[in-house]
Amino acid sequence: MARKKKKAPFSPAVMLMIALVILLLGAFGIQVPNNIQELVGLRQEQAQTHTPKKPSNSANPGPKELGAASFTNDELKNSAKGWIDYHPLDSLGRATGADALLKPDMVNTGTSANQDIRPPGFISGEANHSRGHLIGRQMGGTGDDARNLTTLYQNPVNTPFMTKYENQIRKALDTGETIRYRVTPIYEGNELLCKQINMEAKGLDRNSSINFNVTILNEE
Known part of the structure; x- marks a missing residue:
């Protein structure tokens, strides 16, 4: 039986805050653990994958x-x-x-x-x-x-x-x-x-x- 993918434990809003903190810490030369960076990157990739593409400035809901x-x-x-x-x-x-x-x-x-x-x-x-x-x-x-x-x-x-x-x-x-x-x-x-x-x-x-x-x- 196929294994289910483990979901990240944080909401998108929290993940965004974490990403901002990572960028801020990086600006001061503070290294953030790789596993946290990978987690944030994974969630961002998933969001891009599942967001349907709509023409810019379009109010049409689509087919x-x-x-x-x-x-x-x-x-x-x-x-x-x-x-x-x-x-x-x-x-x-x-x-x-x-x-x-x-x-x-x-x-x-x-x-x-x-x-x-x-x-x-x-x-x-x-x-x-x-x-x-x-x-x-x-x-x-x-x-x-x-x-x-x-x-x-x-x-x-x-x-x-x-x-x-x-x-x-x-x-x-x-x-x-x-x-x-x-x-x-x-x-x-x-x-x-x-x-x-x-x-x-x-x-x-x-x-x-x-x-x-x-x-x-x-x-x-």
């Missing part, structure tokens, strides 16, 4: 994972060829969603966002606005169809939050998997920018690690 994808058995039917279905624009011209059956041969067949397309709510010159793909370019999503573009905050929504899950799918595709995928922007009333965006994906291979349902607030 909220809702468990497994919610596709029905009928929606998970496989086919020889992959496909992408862009849902119709709504009465305000907003993208409403996209479904896809992703195959390895679709990787990197998409296109960058067309600069002539301005999704509802997109402000030219707004440094943090992006024409966000629903189905990403690296998975075959087009940037020339307004049905696949919605206004997102580039940082942290488009990247790194959405990119994190898109990269998981890309990795699975690179190993030959087939992935059922759906992305849905969710709006509040007549707001032009979506309030949040929902991403669902499930690998059709028996041993696939892809099975998630996540929602990301469209906020800075």
Whole structure:
């Protein structure tokens, strides 16, 4: 049976005080025992390891994972060829969603966002606005169809939050998997920018690690 790691007996606040004392004593040439220095260093390393990285100056809480994808058995039917279905624009011209059956041969067949397309709510010159793909370019999503573009905050929504899950799918595709995928922007009333965006994906291979349902607030 694996041995449990021994926890340091001091709280983070106490450890910080000890670290400051060590620095102060060092300034006066007083040697601090190595075991105490190692203990402080260990706790600092653990704190860095378990602290999630968030973009600087971001108030966005990050992705909220809702468990497994919610596709029905009928929606998970496989086919020889992959496909992408862009849902119709709504009465305000907003993208409403996209479904896809992703195959390895679709990787990197998409296109960058067309600069002539301005999704509802997109402000030219707004440094943090992006024409966000629903189905990403690296998975075959087009940037020339307004049905696949919605206004997102580039940082942290488009990247790194959405990119994190898109990269998981890309990795699975690179190993030959087939992935059922759906992305849905969710709006509040007549707001032009979506309030949040929902991403669902499930690998059709028996041993696939892809099975998630996540929602990301469209906020800075």
